[in-house]
Amino acid sequence: MASAPTFCPNPSPCTNRVVSSSGRRFTSSAFESGRTLFGSGVPSRNFFSLSTRVNRTGPVPISASSNTFDVVIVGAGIIGLTIARQFLIGSDLSVAVVDKAVPCSGATGAGQGYIWMVHKTPGSEKWELAMRSRKLWEMLAESIHDQGLNPAEVMGWKKRGSLLVGRTPEESDLLKRRVQQLSEAGLRAEYMYSHDLLQEEPALTVGEDGGAAFLPDDSQLDAQRTVAFIEKGNRLFASKGRYAEFYRDPVTCLLRSGSHGEVKGVQTSKNTLYSNKAIIVAAGCWSGSLMHELFKESDILLDVPVKPRKGHLLVLENFNALQLNHGLMEVGYIKHQTILASEQLDHGQALSVSMGATLDTLGNLILGSSRQFAGFSSEVDEPVVAQIWKRAAEFLPKLREFPLSDFSRSRKVRIGLRPYMPDGKPMIGPVPGMTNVFLATGHEGEGLSLALGTAEMVADMVLGNPGRVDSAPFAVEGRGC
Secondary structure, X not given: OOOOOEEEEOOOOOOOOOOOOOOOOOOOOOOOOOOOOOOOOOOHHHHHHOOOOOOOOOOOOOOOOOOEEEEEEEOOOHHHHHHHHHHHHHOOOOEEEEOOOOOOOOOHHHOOOEEOOOOOOOOOOOHHHHHHHHHHHHHHHHHHHHOOOOHHHHHOOEOOOEEEEEOOHHHHHHHHHHHHHHHXXXXXXXXXXXXXXXXXXXXXXXOOOOEEEEEOOOEEOOHHHHHXXXXXXXXXXXXXXXXEEEOOOOEEEEEEOOOOOOEEXXXXXXXXXXXXXXXXXXXXXXXHHHHHHHHOOXXXXXXXXXXXXXXXXXXXXXXXXXXXXXXXXXXHHHHOOOEEOOOOOHHHOEEEEEEEEEEOOOOOEEEEEEXXXXXXXXXXXXXXXXXXXXXXXXXXXXXXXXOHHHHOOOEEEEEEEEEEOOOOOOEEEEEOOEEEEEEEEOOHHHHHHHHHHHHHHHHHHHHOOOOOOOOHHHXXXXXXX
């Protein structure tokens, strides 16, 4: 993320501030208060002109002297952009988003877009956050519809339903228990035996002992279109002096008032950005190394054990050889089944491959997924792609009729570096000893599904609002390894 950053002393104070806002508190999301799609501060005439196409040639223009904001967010993935959106629609604060690259260049753009509950466990520490995020995504989709737009076109949103499938008696018993748990938690869920499953999903084979947990209300979205939509909405506030983007501009150091004083802003490779209220690091898998570098010369001892967990997705464009009615995932995704791939990958890496399959709203077949620790490498590993194809064909036998080489011209491989946390929970909260510096990272493969709940949680923390979800399980303090 940053190149040889240091903990900078405070430079000369800025004399030209773009915004000095009151930081009005908010107590509910714009959707729940019955306001318009992007909050009450945006004229309604803008709603119908929103485009999902985003110009990536440069950030929102801003003069060189306009370098003070209420909130500075480091990271322009789905977490960073939705946090920015939450402040923009729910308060008077001004926001700057800074990133070493551009949106969707990391894990966000490589995901399958699942907004699923079928693989989540009621009562777990992430459950309430997941449920809250799910509700907010559904409210956003409804709000888009109410504005005369089509959520499927705007965000690739579709309520496809999800099937968590197993093939053994043990897996079937696990799925039956999960259905009971999900039903007791208030979700529509049912167990489908193999003969019923064949009627519901003819392309899927699980054997006589197999079955599936079915959640008909689970949804999916397209990450690229969703980020474009959110970014477009954020940019509506630029003309009011409340929003700016600094892309392709990595953070190099923090600005502090004295050797033990409060962090006042960030220095990037091109700009000095001061913060009146909060600095939020939402840099995905780079958050750990970035925080280490930014604080290494300070008096703050901080261990952020986030590291990259590489994943591949195989996308077959306009694939019509089989039809899928729902999104599919095998139980092994939950159990993190691992195959030893020392003969297939360099350095004897252990590879985890689980079947996941869905058709997006454009008719592309998306197959996954893999997990491996390979540092920050984003190169395609063809042996991993072959393992994904082989695993998918075990559940979707129609694929066995086609060698993978047949799709050399109509395939894409998405590579994402998931922000992995050893305890499986994201870090969301203030940095100990730095009350105005916050972390929002470590969501691994759940960044999209947990984004809106995370954004709401962070905004509530900064503004001092009561939280809707208990943030204690995600606290930064005590999470180092």
